[in-house]
Amino acid sequence: MKIGDLARRSDLSVDTIRYYERIGLLPTAMRDGARQRQYDVSILAWIEFLGRLKATGMPIRDMVRYAELRAQGDATAGERRELLARHRARVRAHVDDLLACLTVLDSKIAGYAGAGSEEPSDDADRSHDADDEPIHRGR
Amino acid sequence: MKIGDLARRSDLSVDTIRYYERIGLLPTAMRDGARQRQYDVSILAWIEFLGRLKATGMPIRDMVRYAELRAQGDATAGERRELLARHRARVRAHVDDLLACLTVLDSKIAGYAGAGSEEPSDDADRSHDADDEPIHRGR
DNA sequence: GCTTGACCTGGAGTGCGCTCCAGCACCTAG
DNA sequence: CTAGGTGCTGGAGCGCACTCCAGGTCAAGC
Numbered sequence: 001m002k003i004g005d006l007a008r009r010s011d012l013s014v015d016t017i018r019y020y021e022r023i024g025l026l027p028t029a030m031r032d033g034a035r036q037r038q039y040d041v042s043i044l045a046w047i048e049f050l051g052r053l054k055a056t057g058m059p060i061r062d063m064v065r066y067a068e069l070r071a072q073g074d075a076t077a078g079e080r081r082e083l084l085a086r087h088r089a090r091v092r093a094h095v096d097d098l099l100a101c102l103t104v105l106d107s108k109i110a111g112y113a114g115a116g117s118e119e120p121s122d123d124a125d126r127s128h129d130a131d132d133e134p135i136h137r138g139r
Numbered sequence: 140m141k142i143g144d145l146a147r148r149s150d151l152s153v154d155t156i157r158y159y160e161r162i163g164l165l166p167t168a169m170r171d172g173a174r175q176r177q178y179d180v181s182i183l184a185w186i187e188f189l190g191r192l193k194a195t196g197m198p199i200r201d202m203v204r205y206a207e208l209r210a211q212g213d214a215t216a217g218e219r220r221e222l223l224a225r226h227r228a229r230v231r232a233h234v235d236d237l238l239a240c241l242t243v244l245d246s247k248i249a250g251y252a253g254a255g256s257e258e259p260s261d262d263a264d265r266s267h268d269a270d271d272e273p274i275h276r277g278r
Numbered sequence: 279g280c281t282t283g284a285c286c287t288g289g290a291g292t293g294c295g296c297t298c299c300a301g302c303a304c305c306t307a308g
Numbered sequence: 309c310t311a312g313g314t315g316c317t318g319g320a321g322c323g324c325a326c327t328c329c330a331g332g333t334c335a336a337g338c
């Protein structure tokens with residue numbers, strides 16, 4: 001597989017793939033006769049996993065750290081497990097935080113009750129919640 | 140309240156408060172005799188709400204949009220409700236995504252089973268999951 | 279009266295994660 | 309033989325959300 005094919009199949013751009021290789025997220029690709037990168041389909045699983053780490057907010061340097069450990073083989077399994085476990089804990093905490101924010105958001109939205117989609121209506125006296133106050137007028 | 144006090148009480152830096160005012164996230168502050176910003180405690184509720192929007196991943200330009208609508212008064216209540224409702228939907232979707240990622244993460248971690256905290260052990264033959272393959276050796 | 283410290287402004291700088299570009303090599307189809 | 313498409317490299321540029329800085333004003337405490 002050439003880099004363009006991989007880009008199409010992985011939802012990364014060609015530039016991003018080369019960037020990921022430069023920083024060590026992707027293995028240094030094998031080259032064909034014309035020095036063009038050649039990929040095995042198996043790279044897709046790794047990219048997909050990286051996508052999940054990214055989706056869960058892991059900074060790239062941590063992903064790089066994980067990739068380095070992976071490249072060092074089985075001896076680093078414990079460290080990798082720990083890294084993922086710590087990350088999992090952070091993600092869980094973040095989800096809890098988001099859920100708490102969601103309930104705040106819900107009550108806030110509920111405060112705007114009755115304000116139909118495109119219709120400002122004349123419900124001009126709603127004070128809906130506790131977070132809106134005085135109001136800011138431009139300088 | 141002066142800007143330094145507000146910074147202490149809001150977990151924003153003084154610079155961030157001024158930045159937020161510049162871009163329209165915070166109302167143009169009243170000044171005292173020495174042209175220093177003076178804040179009412181009520182600003183804290185607004186900042187806290189902004190913090191929740193930020194925590195849920197709303198881009199600053201959308202927060203600014205919300206702040207603008209708020210400043211325009213009750214007539215924009217419907218639009219604000221819509222904005223928050225769309226945001227809530229995105230957050231919910233993101234939470235679902237995170238939960239899905241969490242189960243992937245969990246099974247991945249389970250794959251490293253037995254690899255105790257600081258102890259690499261000699262479990263060198265674990266293939267734990269489907270995402271790890273060939274391995275990347277530096278150039 | 280002098281120092282200290284909080285505040286002011288405008289603008290430059292930072293770190294992250296890409297994204298784009300110039301200028302060149304190579305392959306394939308017409 | 310030529311044109312178009314894909315790939316290559318090194319390096320510059322970008323959008324975001326701050327963060328820092330120089331050079332200045334002002335009020336209070338010693």
